[in-house]
Amino acid sequence: xxxxxxxxxxxxxxxxxxxTGLEPLFGKDDISVISLEKIIKKPNKNCYLSxxxxxxxxxxxxxxxxxFKQIARKSLVSxxxxxGAKGIRPKVALVSLGIPLSLSKGDVRGLINGFTLTSxxxxxFIIGGDINQSKELVIDCCMxxxxxxxxxxxxxxxxxxxxxxxxxxxxxxxxxxxKILLNDSKTPNNLFKKKSIESILNPLPQIKFGLKLSxxxxxxxxxxxxxxxxxxxxxxxxxxxxxxxxxKIPIPPELNKFSILNNLGLDDLIFYGGEEYHIIGTIPxxxxxxxxxxxxxxxxxxxxxxxxxxxxxxxxxxxxNEQKRLLKNKGFTxxx
Amino acid sequence: xxxxxxxxxxxxxxxxxxxTGLEPLFGKDDISVISLEKIIKKPNKNCYLSxxxxxxxxxxxxxxxxxFKQIARKSLVSxxxxxGAKGIRPKVALVSLGIPLSLSKGDVRGLINGFTLTSxxxxxFIIGGDINQSKELVIDCCMxxxxxxxxxxxxxxxxxxxxxxxxxxxxxxxxxxxKILLNDSKTPNNLFKKKSIESILNPLPQIKFGLKLSxxxxxxxxxxxxxxxxxxxxxxxxxxxxxxxxxKIPIPPELNKFSILNNLGLDDLIFYGGEEYHIIGTIPxxxxxxxxxxxxxxxxxxxxxxxxxxxxxxxxxxxxNEQKRLLKNKGFTxxx
Numbered sequence: 001x002x003x004x005x006x007x008x009x010x011x012x013x014x015x016x017x018x019x020t021g022l023e024p025l026f027g028k029d030d031i032s033v034i035s036l037e038k039i040i041k042k043p044n045k046n047c048y049l050s051x052x053x054x055x056x057x058x059x060x061x062x063x064x065x066x067x068f069k070q071i072a073r074k075s076l077v078s079x080x081x082x083x084g085a086k087g088i089r090p091k092v093a094l095v096s097l098g099i100p101l102s103l104s105k106g107d108v109r110g111l112i113n114g115f116t117l118t119s120x121x122x123x124x125f126i127i128g129g130d131i132n133q134s135k136e137l138v139i140d141c142c143m144x145x146x147x148x149x150x151x152x153x154x155x156x157x158x159x160x161x162x163x164x165x166x167x168x169x170x171x172x173x174x175x176x177x178x179k180i181l182l183n184d185s186k187t188p189n190n191l192f193k194k195k196s197i198e199s200i201l202n203p204l205p206q207i208k209f210g211l212k213l214s215x216x217x218x219x220x221x222x223x224x225x226x227x228x229x230x231x232x233x234x235x236x237x238x239x240x241x242x243x244x245x246x247x248k249i250p251i252p253p254e255l256n257k258f259s260i261l262n263n264l265g266l267d268d269l270i271f272y273g274g275e276e277y278h279i280i281g282t283i284p285x286x287x288x289x290x291x292x293x294x295x296x297x298x299x300x301x302x303x304x305x306x307x308x309x310x311x312x313x314x315x316x317x318x319x320x321n322e323q324k325r326l327l328k329n330k331g332f333t334x335x336x
Numbered sequence: 337x338x339x340x341x342x343x344x345x346x347x348x349x350x351x352x353x354x355x356t357g358l359e360p361l362f363g364k365d366d367i368s369v370i371s372l373e374k375i376i377k378k379p380n381k382n383c384y385l386s387x388x389x390x391x392x393x394x395x396x397x398x399x400x401x402x403x404f405k406q407i408a409r410k411s412l413v414s415x416x417x418x419x420g421a422k423g424i425r426p427k428v429a430l431v432s433l434g435i436p437l438s439l440s441k442g443d444v445r446g447l448i449n450g451f452t453l454t455s456x457x458x459x460x461f462i463i464g465g466d467i468n469q470s471k472e473l474v475i476d477c478c479m480x481x482x483x484x485x486x487x488x489x490x491x492x493x494x495x496x497x498x499x500x501x502x503x504x505x506x507x508x509x510x511x512x513x514x515k516i517l518l519n520d521s522k523t524p525n526n527l528f529k530k531k532s533i534e535s536i537l538n539p540l541p542q543i544k545f546g547l548k549l550s551x552x553x554x555x556x557x558x559x560x561x562x563x564x565x566x567x568x569x570x571x572x573x574x575x576x577x578x579x580x581x582x583x584k585i586p587i588p589p590e591l592n593k594f595s596i597l598n599n600l601g602l603d604d605l606i607f608y609g610g611e612e613y614h615i616i617g618t619i620p621x622x623x624x625x626x627x628x629x630x631x632x633x634x635x636x637x638x639x640x641x642x643x644x645x646x647x648x649x650x651x652x653x654x655x656x657n658e659q660k661r662l663l664k665n666k667g668f669t670x671x672x
Contacts, residue, residue, distance in 0.1 A: 136470065140478075
């Protein structure tokens with residue numbers, strides 16, 4: 001039996017359903033943006049709806065030791081991160097639950113507690129949902145945000161030659177965390193262990209970064225599929241190449257030790273992790289001064305890791321004292 | 337291990353997340369309605385968002401002989417029906433897919449074909465979604481509609497003593513259809529068999545009925561949980577009783593024969609089916625003339641099956657030459 005992979009299914013859906021005429025700016029992106037003026041007949045200028053949805057499936061998305069409260073949080077964080085990367089404040093969400101018979105009352109209470117706490121933490125409202133019985137736990141979140149214009153929303157295809165490539169935080173914790181949870185990998189010290197595990201069990205979407213800085217970015221994406229896959233996505237959609245300086249990528253100081261202790265490639269940990277929920281983007285040179293000012297003002301992490309160069313969608317990495325190498329385009333592999 | 341049932345989970349969610357301050361009219365209802373003026377800071381009067389979501393799970397929601405095209409259609413019909421019952425035109429949807437490894441390319445093509453055809457049939461756009469791997473097929477649809485006011489949207493709690501109880505079509509086809517598909521039940525004739533199976537495999541949400549008539553209804557609900565459960569929901573939320581005349585409920589002419597042939601209770605087939613996707617509502621006496629005019633004009637089915645009487649949420653049924661009986665409050669049981 002022949003099977004599609006996720007990208008092929010997405011391609012088929014986009015070809016069949018893609019051009020709705022409602023999304024002048026967005027085609028294939030993390031979020032959908034529609035003008036309410038086009039939807040509601042009477043003039044209703046400057047009201048844009050942004051929508052995104054994400055389905056958490058137990059056997060692919062829930063690592064060992066994750067509590068039900070944390071599972072609920074993670075199911076919302078994916079959407080929060082997608083909206084955050086585009087600078088859209090999350091406002092309302094609808095949550096559908098597929099609950100297996102094995103879940104106890106305490107488990108369900110944990111889930112609901114997680115939804116409640118996460119919605120308070122990020123200031124959005126859960127306004128609806130659905131409850132079903134399923135063979136494994138499934139949580140689908142649909143999250144909406146609104147804006148008065150769609151001009152300031154960075155897309156995947158906006159990177160321009162000469163722009164800087166930036167990230168909102170370090171890479172490596174989540175791939176280490178997952179290996180610690182799955183394989184009980186050795187760790188250099190307890191703080192690194194704690195931070196790595198925490199990055200998996202209680203991921204932090206970069207809402208503040210997105211809200212403050214996204215309008216100065218020429219393109220953006222959240223790094224839920226890993227650094228390499230995200231960079232490739234921006235490069236391909238923008239029809240440019242990217243030149244990344246490996247030693248500019250922020251990484252945990254103990255990551256090298258962790259890679260040696262467990263015989264893992266350091267670059268694999270950095271580039272092919274996933275679910276870091278950091279923002280990856282490009283920024284025009286002219287915005288750098290303004291962004292540096294805002295970064296200090298709002299105490300944000302912000303790292304320039306490379307430059308946008310002309311090309312057709314490839315990502316190269318330079319290492320100190322070495323020639324540039326083509327980065328392998330490979331995404332984060334889920335738990336299965 | 338103690339488990340919650342669906343109602344208990346819903347109760348817990350409502351108690352924790354219920355009062356968002358965004359929904360002046362809706363608390364526990366099929367759809368959520370929010371004022372965009374409250375959400376977007378700048379004045380944006382008369383713009384209301386209605387949202388609903390529904391999760392289809394393979395082992396509870398997909399009967400035998402349903403094709404993947406039909407499965408896709410059914411997953412959207414649930415949302416269409418919920419919006420339709422409230423008179424909201426469906427505008428955009430986001431669809432999340434959990435796809436098991438067992439699905440072939442042809443199966444996936446069937447699903448996408450179903451989404452495409454259904455979105456064209458009902459004139460809405462699928463603007464986003466998510467794709468995942470899961471142990472069984474899961475489709476979650478989140479559907480949105482917009483309106484210029486929220487005054488004409490009938491709720492579950494609006495029924496008033498003296499109102500008529502109405503339905504948009506016959507009851508019995510879907511329960512018969514499910515029994516034919518599951519147990520190969522005997523049928524009185526081929527037309528009945530065809531119509532019954534069709535009502536399950538290609539259900540028709542009552543969008544036109546809802547759009548034309550809902551603003552004249554004092555309360556409404558779609559009958560996806562069965563006639564009895566839906567009547568009870570309106571009665572309980574409105575804090576009234578309902579008096580239903582059994583012989584006024586439209587049923588297929590061959591349903592009695594079907595019940596005898598298969599040794600099934602006729603009332604069970606009528607009251608405890610489910611997924612008929614008909615609209616059940618109440619209508620004030622003063623609106624009857626207008627509604628009768630519209631029903632003729634738009635060739636709609638419309639049946640008065642009883643009256644709203646004072647009480648605390650019970651439903652009674654009268655039979656010819658018999659005293660009234662209390663209707664058992666029991667919902668549609670899913671396939672498991």
